Amino acid sequence: MRIQCPLCGERDMREFYYQGAAVALSRPAPDAGADAWNDYVHDRENPAGETQDLWHHTSGCSAWLVVTRSTLTHEIFKTELASNVKRAKA
Structure with missing residues (x-):
């Protein structure tokens, strides 16, 4: 799987x-x-389908990202810096 870092x-x-x-x-x-x-x-x-996950770019720029992806196909729909994303409460 490849992740599009907004910075790198x-x-x-x-x-x-x-x-x-x-x-x-x-x-x-x-x-x-x-x-x-x-x-x-x-x-x-543990939903099947579209989720928003938090990822840390540890071997790169150290940015925190929110990755919107499908847990069924691992297709990535969007990546954003976590600081720019409003998150819903559980």
């Missing part, structure tokens, strides 16, 4: 480190209980 151009995915879904998580209150904290730390959505 097209690069092999091995230059990047996948950081997970690009969704702002709602942190539970400190006294929320074990179940709420377990869900916050361990449970994530």
Whole structure:
């Protein structure tokens, strides 16, 4: 898979480190209980289809990117600097 870095151009995915879904998580209150904290730390959505992922260009410019792609085909639709993207809350 090749990822288009907005700063460096097209690069092999091995230059990047996948950081997970690009969704702002709602942190539970400190006294929320074990179940709420377990869900916050361990449970994530695993959708089939279009997702927005957070990637770090570790072997390049060190930029943080939001990559919009299909989890079914790995086709990349869009890459943007994370600082330019408004993210939805989970």
